[in-house]
Amino acid sequence: VPAGVVNLVDKLARFSDLWSPRVVAEVNDDQLKLVKIAGEFVWHAHEHADEAFLVLAGSMRIEFRDGVSHLSEGDLCVVPKGTEHRPCADRVCHVLLIEPRGVVNTGDAGSERRAANDVWI
Amino acid sequence: VPAGVVNLVDKLARFSDLWSPRVVAEVNDDQLKLVKIAGEFVWHAHEHADEAFLVLAGSMRIEFRDGVSHLSEGDLCVVPKGTEHRPCADRVCHVLLIEPRGVVNTGDAGSERRAANDVWI
Numbered sequence: 001v002p003a004g005v006v007n008l009v010d011k012l013a014r015f016s017d018l019w020s021p022r023v024v025a026e027v028n029d030d031q032l033k034l035v036k037i038a039g040e041f042v043w044h045a046h047e048h049a050d051e052a053f054l055v056l057a058g059s060m061r062i063e064f065r066d067g068v069s070h071l072s073e074g075d076l077c078v079v080p081k082g083t084e085h086r087p088c089a090d091r092v093c094h095v096l097l098i099e100p101r102g103v104v105n106t107g108d109a110g111s112e113r114r115a116a117n118d119v120w121i
Numbered sequence: 122v123p124a125g126v127v128n129l130v131d132k133l134a135r136f137s138d139l140w141s142p143r144v145v146a147e148v149n150d151d152q153l154k155l156v157k158i159a160g161e162f163v164w165h166a167h168e169h170a171d172e173a174f175l176v177l178a179g180s181m182r183i184e185f186r187d188g189v190s191h192l193s194e195g196d197l198c199v200v201p202k203g204t205e206h207r208p209c210a211d212r213v214c215h216v217l218l219i220e221p222r223g224v225v226n227t228g229d230a231g232s233e234r235r236a237a238n239d240v241w242i
Contacts, residue, residue, distance in 0.1 A: 005191070005196050027172070028171045
C-alpha cells in the first residue's frame with residue numbers, strides 16, 4: 001500500500017508539550033501539523049505563508065490587530081500570509097495546522113517560544 | 122477581522138450530493154474541500170498533485186493497485202501524486218480533502234463522474 005493511514009487522536013496522545021507542532025503528513029508544499037496550545041502565544045506573522053487552523057478538540061481564539069476570531073471544535077480559520085496574529089486558548093486546545101514546509105511557529109517574532117521545526121510524530 | 126471562521130459541520134449540512142467536492146478554504150497552493158462519498162468511485166490518478174483524505178464522519182477505504190487503506194473518523198491518508206487509487210465507502214462518509222487548486226475529482230480518468238471544479242460553499 002503506497003499510502004499509510006494516520007489517526008490524529010492517536011498521534012495527539014503521543015505528546016503533551018504546548019506550542020510545539022508535530023508534523024503528521026505532507027501534501028504538496030504544505031505540511032499538516034498537530035499542536036496543543038493553552039494560554040497566550042506571541043504576536044507574529046508569516047510573511048510568505050498562509051496558515052490554517054482546524055480545531056480538533058477544545059476551543060481557541062485568534063487575535064488580530066483589528067479583531068478576534070473564536071474557534072470551537074470543527075471550526076476552520078485561515079490566517080492570510082503577512083497577517084499579524086496571536087493564537088490563544090483558555091484551556092488546552094488541540095489543533096491541526098496546515099502551512100508550508102519550513103514555517104516556524106513564531107514567524108517573524110524572535111522569541112523563546114520558537115519551537116523546533118519539522119519535528120515528525 | 123481578516124480571517125473568517127468556517128464550521129465544517131455547518132458546511133456539510135448544506136449539500137447532499139455525492140462525489141461533488143465543495144471548496145471551503147484555500148491555504149497557499151492547496152484547497153480544502155468537503156465531499157460526501159458512498160459506493161465506488163472510478164480508478165484514477167492525479168499526475169501532479171498529492172491528495173489528502175481526512176475522514177470527518179463515517180468510514181471509507183482507498184483502494185490501490187497493490188492494497189487498500191481503511192479509514193475511519195479522524196484518520197488521515199495522503200495519496201501521493203501519480204498513484205492510481207479508487208475511493209470507496211459502504212455508507213455515506215464525510216471527508217475533508219486537501220489538494221491543489223485546479224485538481225478535478227476524476228484526475229486522469231475521463232468519466233461521467235467528473236464533478237464541477239472549484240465550487241465553493
